[in-house]
Amino acid sequence: MLLKGEQLAAHLERDLRPLYVLYGDEPLLVLEAADAIRAKARNSGYTEREVLTVLPQFDWGALLAAGGNMSLFGDRKLIDLRIPNGKPGKDGSSALQAWCQNLSSDTMLLITLPELDWKEEKSAWFTALVDAGVVIKLNAPPLAELPGWIAGRLRRQQQSAELDSLKFIAERVEGNLLAAHQEIQKLGLLYPTGQLSMEQIRDAVLNVARYDIDGLREALLAGDLARLNRTLDGLMQEGEAPPLVLWAMTEEIRALTAIRAGLDSGRPADLLLKEAKVWGPRQLPVKKALQRLSTAALEEALRHAGRIDRLAKGIGQGNIWEEFLRLGLRLCPQTPTPAGRPAPSSVR
Numbered sequence: 001m002l003l004k005g006e007q008l009a010a011h012l013e014r015d016l017r018p019l020y021v022l023y024g025d026e027p028l029l030v031l032e033a034a035d036a037i038r039a040k041a042r043n044s045g046y047t048e049r050e051v052l053t054v055l056p057q058f059d060w061g062a063l064l065a066a067g068g069n070m071s072l073f074g075d076r077k078l079i080d081l082r083i084p085n086g087k088p089g090k091d092g093s094s095a096l097q098a099w100c101q102n103l104s105s106d107t108m109l110l111i112t113l114p115e116l117d118w119k120e121e122k123s124a125w126f127t128a129l130v131d132a133g134v135v136i137k138l139n140a141p142p143l144a145e146l147p148g149w150i151a152g153r154l155r156r157q158q159q160s161a162e163l164d165s166l167k168f169i170a171e172r173v174e175g176n177l178l179a180a181h182q183e184i185q186k187l188g189l190l191y192p193t194g195q196l197s198m199e200q201i202r203d204a205v206l207n208v209a210r211y212d213i214d215g216l217r218e219a220l221l222a223g224d225l226a227r228l229n230r231t232l233d234g235l236m237q238e239g240e241a242p243p244l245v246l247w248a249m250t251e252e253i254r255a256l257t258a259i260r261a262g263l264d265s266g267r268p269a270d271l272l273l274k275e276a277k278v279w280g281p282r283q284l285p286v287k288k289a290l291q292r293l294s295t296a297a298l299e300e301a302l303r304h305a306g307r308i309d310r311l312a313k314g315i316g317q318g319n320i321w322e323e324f325l326r327l328g329l330r331l332c333p334q335t336p337t338p339a340g341r342p343a344p345s346s347v348r
Helices: 005-014 028-043 062-066 091-101 124-132 143-156 161-174 178-188 198-204 212-221 224-235 241-264 269-275 280-292 295-312 318-327
Strands: 002-004 020-022 048-053 079-084 107-113 134-139 160-163 194-196
Touching: 002 005, 005 028, 005 091, 005 134, 020 028, 020 124, 028 079, 028 107, 028 178, 028 194, 048 062, 062 079, 062 091, 079 178, 124 178, 143 161, 143 178, 161 178, 161 198, 178 198, 212 224, 212 241, 212 280, 224 318, 241 269, 241 280, 269 280, 280 318, 295 318
Parallel strands: 002 134, 020 107, 020 134, 048 079, 079 107, 160 194
Antiparallel strands: none
16 A cells, blocks of 8 residues: 555554555655654554664575564564665565565564665565555655645644745755754744744754755756756855766756657657656656757757866866856746846856
């Protein structure tokens, strides 16, 4: 059975299963979900706990042995199985499938994994876990949903804020959910319950965003100039290597160029996306980007990327980070700057 992260609390209030699997790209959410399950297990009589971590040369017989070793006092047991690389291997796959066929109410198995790719999600061992237990995928909310996530956390400590204030926090903790959690807790310590003002939030919240290449690609596809500028500036401040930034931007432009050319020749979009290896949730932002970009614009962006490549190799003069921003501008919707207002700041 598959559950969403927000469904876990209600599930635990009415039920407790002998098998739980937690996985995703956000350690904070995985940790919190695991804590909730362990607390429920303790209150339900699972007083004994054994932790197993799957490292190289791990003996999967230890899992089956742990399940067979009952307490001298007849206590129920929780086995906390952690697979840091998300790959149990052939022996692990067999052991997990065997476990799923012999579940017991006296022994609970809690498995934590990192984010899995689509191949692992369709593997025999993972499918067996989904069929036999409760599986919860816990990924960080995207930037558009982050204000709502923050509002929910504030409600837990009986605080609230206007949407502009929530967006202000979201922009400064983007890509770093643990920092968001800490900043929200800080607001609970600094201010009483009730409505928080923008001034209070500005005074308390630090700029703790963790900018990464994936965020850059998302901003590029969305044509979000403000986020693109902010992310490039963050990557520069964090010392990211320009060749990696150029590679990420160029890969997106090449994929868009190939798909756009195919669409112009009348080929079906789904086939073109498959050929460009654009899968899953990435398809929607790619399709939206293609709606605003022509073949000519994309080809000129590729030529611009070539000039940046030469600049990175010491050929020519210029600020490479400013060129990254100019390259991004080619893929953003062109909106006129209102009179009297400065244009968006360039990357320093």
